[in-house]
Amino acid sequence: MPRRIIILTEGHTEPHAGKTAASVIRYRGHEVVALLDGTQSGRTSGELLGTGDVPIVARLDDVPEANTLLLGIAPPGGKIPSNWRAIILDAIARRKMDVISGLHDFVGDDPEFSKAAKASGVTIYDVRKNTEKTIARRKGLRPDCLRVHAVGHDCSIGKMVVSIEITNGLKKRGHDAKFIATGQTGIMVEGDGLPIDCVVADFVSGAAEKLILENQHHDILLVEGQGSLVHPSYSGVTLGLLHGCAPQALILCYECGRDRVTGVESVEIPPLAEIKRIYDVMSNIHQPCKIIGIGINSRILSAADAARERERVKAEFGLPACDVFRDGPDELVEAVIRFKNAGGWHSPS
Amino acid sequence: MPRRIIILTEGHTEPHAGKTAASVIRYRGHEVVALLDGTQSGRTSGELLGTGDVPIVARLDDVPEANTLLLGIAPPGGKIPSNWRAIILDAIARRKMDVISGLHDFVGDDPEFSKAAKASGVTIYDVRKNTEKTIARRKGLRPDCLRVHAVGHDCSIGKMVVSIEITNGLKKRGHDAKFIATGQTGIMVEGDGLPIDCVVADFVSGAAEKLILENQHHDILLVEGQGSLVHPSYSGVTLGLLHGCAPQALILCYECGRDRVTGVESVEIPPLAEIKRIYDVMSNIHQPCKIIGIGINSRILSAADAARERERVKAEFGLPACDVFRDGPDELVEAVIRFKNAGGWHSPS
Numbered sequence: 113m114p115r116r117i118i119i120l121t122e123g124h125t126e127p128h129a130g131k132t133a134a135s136v137i138r139y140r141g142h143e144v145v146a147l148l149d150g151t152q153s154g155r156t157s158g159e160l161l162g163t164g165d166v167p168i169v170a171r172l173d174d175v176p177e178a179n180t181l182l183l184g185i186a187p188p189g190g191k192i193p194s195n196w197r198a199i200i201l202d203a204i205a206r207r208k209m210d211v212i213s214g215l216h217d218f219v220g221d222d223p224e225f226s227k228a229a230k231a232s233g234v235t236i237y238d239v240r241k242n243t244e245k246t247i248a249r250r251k252g253l254r255p256d257c258l259r260v261h262a263v264g265h266d267c268s269i270g271k272m273v274v275s276i277e278i279t280n281g282l283k284k285r286g287h288d289a290k291f292i293a294t295g296q297t298g299i300m301v302e303g304d305g306l307p308i309d310c311v312v313a314d315f316v317s318g319a320a321e322k323l324i325l326e327n328q329h330h331d332i333l334l335v336e337g338q339g340s341l342v343h344p345s346y347s348g349v350t351l352g353l354l355h356g357c358a359p360q361a362l363i364l365c366y367e368c369g370r371d372r373v374t375g376v377e378s379v380e381i382p383p384l385a386e387i388k389r390i391y392d393v394m395s396n397i398h399q400p401c402k403i404i405g406i407g408i409n410s411r412i413l414s415a416a417d418a419a420r421e422r423e424r425v426k427a428e429f430g431l432p433a434c435d436v437f438r439d440g441p442d443e444l445v446e447a448v449i450r451f452k453n454a455g456g457w458h459s460p461s
Numbered sequence: 462m463p464r465r466i467i468i469l470t471e472g473h474t475e476p477h478a479g480k481t482a483a484s485v486i487r488y489r490g491h492e493v494v495a496l497l498d499g500t501q502s503g504r505t506s507g508e509l510l511g512t513g514d515v516p517i518v519a520r521l522d523d524v525p526e527a528n529t530l531l532l533g534i535a536p537p538g539g540k541i542p543s544n545w546r547a548i549i550l551d552a553i554a555r556r557k558m559d560v561i562s563g564l565h566d567f568v569g570d571d572p573e574f575s576k577a578a579k580a581s582g583v584t585i586y587d588v589r590k591n592t593e594k595t596i597a598r599r600k601g602l603r604p605d606c607l608r609v610h611a612v613g614h615d616c617s618i619g620k621m622v623v624s625i626e627i628t629n630g631l632k633k634r635g636h637d638a639k640f641i642a643t644g645q646t647g648i649m650v651e652g653d654g655l656p657i658d659c660v661v662a663d664f665v666s667g668a669a670e671k672l673i674l675e676n677q678h679h680d681i682l683l684v685e686g687q688g689s690l691v692h693p694s695y696s697g698v699t700l701g702l703l704h705g706c707a708p709q710a711l712i713l714c715y716e717c718g719r720d721r722v723t724g725v726e727s728v729e730i731p732p733l734a735e736i737k738r739i740y741d742v743m744s745n746i747h748q749p750c751k752i753i754g755i756g757i758n759s760r761i762l763s764a765a766d767a768a769r770e771r772e773r774v775k776a777e778f779g780l781p782a783c784d785v786f787r788d789g790p791d792e793l794v795e796a797v798i799r800f801k802n803a804g805g806w807h808s809p810s
Contacts, residue, residue: 189596190663216594216663245565247538248694250725313665314539314565314658316697341700342746345597348665348701355693376599379747393742397691398728 116177117144117212118169119184122196125149125160125168127411131268132214132297133157133184137164139276139301146175147184148199162411172199172207182212183219186268186296188345188375190216190240197224204228204236214239214296216310239296240310246318248356250398253321255458257328260448261335261359261395262407265387267346267374269367270436271337272298274407274444277436278363279334281445290330292323294353298336308338309349316349320356332452335359341390344376354395360457362395363444364388365407368421388429400457405447406433465526466493466561467518468533471545474498474509474517476760480617481563481646482506482533486513488625488650495524496533497548511760521548521556531561532568535617535645537694537724539565539589546573553577553585563588563645565659588645589659595667597705599747602670604807606677609797610684610708610744611756614736616695616723618716619785620686621647623756623793626785627712628683630794639679641672643702647685657687658698665698669705681801684708690739693725703744709806711744712793713737714756717770737778749806754796755782 117140119133125147127134137144137157146169147157153170157163169175181203183196192200192215200219203209205228213219213236220226220236229236260278262271275291276298282289291298293305311319320335327333335357339346366384373379381387388403395401406425410418418438425433434443451457466489468482474496476483486493486506495518496506502519506512518524530552532545541549541564549568552558554577562568562585569575569585578585609627611620624640625647631638640647642654660668669684676682684706688695715733722728730736737752744750755774759767767787774782781796783789800806 189594216661245538247724250693250728309661309663311662312565312658313660313662313698313701314695316662317694341743344599344704344707344747345666346663346701347704348697348699349662350697351690351700352662352695352697355696358693375596379599382746390742390746393739394690397731397739398693 113179115143115180117180117182118146118148118172118175118178119144119182120148120196120199121184122149122199123151123193124185125152127161128268129185129187130161132186132300134161134163135272135297136182136184136300137161137166141166145178148172172203178209180210180212182300183215186214192217192219200225201228204232204234208232208234210235210237212237212239212300214300216240239299240307242307242311244306244311244315244319246315246322248317248321250358252325253358254328257330258332258361258452258457259324259335259357259359260332260361260363261337261354261357262363262365263337263350263354263391264340264365265342265381265384266340266367266370267343269365269370270407270409271365274363274365274436275334275336276301277441278444278448281441282332282448285445287449288331290327290333292327292333292335294320294323294336294338308353309346313348316352317356320353324357332448341394342382342387343373344379351394355398358399359395359401360399361448361451362391362401362403363405363407364391364403365409367409367411369412403431404451405444406431407444408433408435410435410438462528464492464529466529466531467495467497467521467524467527468493468531469497469545469548470533471498471548472500472542473534474501476510477617478534478536479510481535481649483510483512484621484646485531485533485649486510486515490515494527497521521552527558529559529561531649532564535563541566541568549574550577553581553583557581557583559584559586561586561588561649563649565589588648589656591656591660593655593660593664593668595664595671597666597670599707601674602707603677606679607681607710607801607806608673608684608706608708609681609710609712610686610703610706611712611714612686612699612703612740613689613714614691614730614733615689615716615719616692618714618719619756619758620714623712623714623785624683624685625650626790627793627797630790631681631797634794636798637680639676639682641676641682641684643669643672643685643687657702658695662697665701666705669702673706681797690743691731691736692722693728700743704747707748708744708750709748710797710800711740711750711752712754712756713740713752714758716758716760718761751800752780753800754793755780756793757782757784759784759787
């Protein structure tokens with residue numbers, strides 16, 4: 113039976129909190145029948161999330177054909193909003209819908225939800241649930257497989273979409289590329305991957321390495337980044353992933369106007385040149401790694417300001433740079449192909 | 462009832478694998494009645510681990526007074542050696558002993574062990590078990606509390622003992638200092654702390670910050686480090702802890718002769734000057750942080766070579782340096798007091 117998804121964003125249908133919803137609509141829109149948000153019913157995903165034309169409804173029963181409820185937010189800490197419980201329970205118990213969740217609070221571990229799911233015979237997919245216990249060993253990496261990792265100056269700035277758009281651009285040009293999902297939304301979009309931020313800390317690099325070993329039959333891997341090396345809450349996830357996937361190339365991503373750390377607004381984000389220096393230091397410890405392009409998220413800028421910002425950044429760093437949505441990903445796709453063809457990046461196996 | 466501990470090190474009674482055993486003997490020796498290792502019985506902890514004078518026995522029943530079995534190793538991956546199962550089960554089921562374990566494989570989650578424990582009415586303490594789900598917020602840090610963090614060039618080089626010895630040295634001189642345990646052995650020694658490497662990755666910095674917030678009524682906190690920023694398997698744990706505890710000062714630790722990464726021997730450890738540069742970069746992102754001393758582990762050197770190495774390192778870095786066991790911790794204790802008294806290190810709250 114094909115999935116017909118209703119995405120729950122009740123009270124959170126806006127681009128930042130609803131980034132999971134937006135990406136699922138963008139990349140798996142053919143499976144999405146509606147958004148559920150009683151505070152915004154009658155509007156569309158295009159109006160509120162800037163992507164697709166999915167209707168926003170007030171009640172589950174406005175879309176009787178839906179058979180899957182996807183929790184469409186990624187809040188810090190990953191807790192289930194309290195006013196969502198009744199909706200989730202109704203979806204499971206009365207509507208007999210499967211549930212897909214990327215929250216840290218596992219829906220399937222909740223006694224009420226799991227009891228209802230059992231009674232209804234539905235499945236709860238907790239995308240972040242994992243039992244990874246692999247230690248990174250730096251063994252068996254295929255030297256000819258190019259690993260490109262998207263990193264950034266903060267969370268939620270577009271590292272995932274940059275990775276997906278470059279992957280799709282490479283595929284269109286006939287390259288054997290694969291997007292490596294490392295977060296809950298990426299996994300929902302790609303259908304595989306590992307939720308790196310939810311692995312026990314000792315095994316973060318091992319989980320990342322495992323993703324590489326399982327997928328290195330492809331020529332080019334685009335590895336989704338997590339957090340930021342300068343994020344005081346999540347930098348450990350970022351570094352464990354960086355060292356675990358052992359990239360030969362990085363795409364450095366940032367969002368224009370973002371100058372305070374998400375969730376820790378008392379902390380300033382350093383200038384991009386300093387961010388670049390930090391990634392250069394930390395990515396070159398074990399093998400040569402080069403920053404080969406810059407992904408700009410110019411969402412808040414006018415077209416003219418975005419064009420100026422792009423030129424400024426290209427001049428400052430002497431690197432290809434683009435906003436993959438506004439400009440298309442070609443410049444970064446070509447940067448990856450150039451780097452691949454230039455050779456000299458092969459890692460010791 | 463006072464604890465009378467037998468430490469299980471069967472087949473692993475040597476300083477590296479048995480570092481948990483060695484530290485428990487060193488710092489809680491008054492509670493330890495024997496080591497259990499059938500391959501080494503008749504010898505002593507002093508001969509094999511370089512500390513204490515604890516007898517090594519072949520059978521549990523050689524020490525009828527023991528009421529607690531402590532698993533005395535910390536292997537990579539934290540698995541229970543298969544030939545230990547029968548011993549652990551015998552201790553629980555027949556001898557009705559409590560069990561203390563710092564392994565990643567939780568003894569209490571094993572159906573056979575947990576059933577036996579229930580039947581015997583004994584307690585299994587899995588020191589690494591935790592349900593930490595706190596995100597670091599960088600709020601409420603007490604500016605007058607000096608946080609000193611021990612970091613290093615690899616795992617298992619003595620960061621914990623440097624932290625403990627400095628703490629004890631500060632206390633002897635009348636300072637209000639506290640050792641902050643972040644690993645399984647440290648927690649066994651101190652009786653509190655959090656197993657940072659076993660926290661879900663997103664919450665590593667949050668767990669470290671929580672330890673600070675709970676203990677910052679003390680004047681000086683000595684925070685045990687984990688792993689190394691250049692360890693390809695565990696660097697994420699190291700950075701998450703570093704950013705979570707937000708130190709104003711670091712003690713840089715290394716072991717003489719250690720030039721390959723523990724567990725990933727294909728990877729070389731960079732020179733100490735490069736290690737220092739990496740810690741300087743990563744510890745100064747959010748607040749000023751200064752490396753104020755060097756902890757040398759000169760275990761493998763002769764007394765004369767150790768003295769030469771100490772002078773060489775002091776000259777190269779212009780920093781106080783000592784081996785806390787060989788030389789005593791005074792030089793590092795004084796470095797902390799000097800840094801504290803000099804002021805200028807107060808962090809924004």
